[in-house]
Structures are given as structure tokens and as C-alpha cells.
Amino acid sequence: MNNDAKNRRVLCRRRFIKELGAASALGGVLNARLLGSDVKPFALAPLPYPYEALEPYINKATMQMHHDRICAVYVNNLNKLVAEHAPYLFRQKVEELLAVELYAIPEEIRDSVRENGGGVLNHTLFFDGMAPEAGGAPVGELAQAIPNTFGSFEKWKERFTAVALKQAGTAGGGWVWLVRDDVGKLEVTSTSNQDSATANMWVPLVALDVCEHAYKLQYHTHVADYVAAFYNVVNWSEANKRFTAHRED
């Protein structure tokens, strides 16, 4: 890569990080902020609704386990890694850590930060992207952008479901995403393990966890039922907010 290309990439990354910070869904809840000279650890963001609010689609026991145990472990692991190896990283937001990893994170903890930081960010996007009495059709600008890109909302659902089932069938599961990609186009894609959509400079709009722990308690091996249920709790208003916050024009 020549210097010009390198500079463009860095600028692009900086702009991306700035835009991410501007997203109301992400700003302020995830990060360890630098308050005066006090450095705070990364915090487990509370659920924006009661544990039982998504029933019958996702039950209370699943939400309690997923938020209080699984997500909390990622937060604790991340804090331990950063405290022991690179406390200056507490000045960053989690989404910044994942976007600047090559520059800022010591190599010996890079993979673990990616895994645990991704775990924190992905789960927060997932939990905040659902709501009771939600689901239905996309709203706002997404109401047009989704059919424009995928043909129809139904076709988008078919695509999202197919990608979800395929990713769920891989070892370790992973995540399914509706993203705005780095040229501004909507796309359905997936990542493995806890890899985050943001690491590819995608702006995540809708996130679905297809790791086994996300559905086994309630749906056992019936992952297709879990994916179908998810459409009843997608918070399209939040997805549209993420979409318009990052629009290029």
C-alpha cells in the first residue's frame, strides 16, 4: 500500500470512528470514559427493558442468562485484559477499540480484545436493537431502502434467515447482521465467534446472535423457530436511527 492509500485508509477509519461515536445507540453506554483523571472500567450496559419484556419470543430465563452471565463475562474479561496490559485503552469506547485495533492494541492481547470487546459490543447492539411490541415492517428511511436493495421486505427476511441458519450451523455460531457497508450500501452478512461488524467498517443496523447459548434454553435445536421469533422483536426504529446517523450524504 503506498502512502496516499495508507493516508486515505487512516482518514477513512478516523471518520468512521467519529461517525460511530455520533450514533445515539452507541454513544455513552458502552464505554469507559475518562472523567477528569479517573479511568473507569468498561461497564455492562443495563437492558433497556425488563428481562421478561420480549416474551414469548425470547423468554426471561434466556435474557437473564444472556445478559447477566454471558455478556458480563465479556465485560469482565475485557476489563482484566486492558487493566493488566494496556490501561490507556480505557480511554476508548469499545467500538473504537475494535476499529483501531491494529494501531492501539498490543499484539499479545489483540485477539483476546477482539473476542471480548466484540462480545461486549455485539451483545449491546443486539439487546438494544430489540424491544417489546416491536417487529413488523421497517420504519423511516429503511422502509424504502430495504425494498430498494433487496426487492421487498419479505425478500430481505428470506435472505437474513438464510444467512442466519447458515452461520448458526457453523462451529461456534456467530452473528448475523444488516449493515450499511463501507460504500453506503445495505447488506446482509455474518461474522464468526464474537467478531464484530464494525471491525470491517460496516455500520451495524440489525444484529442477531446465532451462538447456541442464544436460543438453546428456549428453542433447543430449533434455531429456525428462534430466527422467526426474532422478527417480532426487531426494533426498527432503533435500526433506522443507526442508519440515518451514519448516512453519507
Ligand code: MN
Ligand atoms: Mn451471546
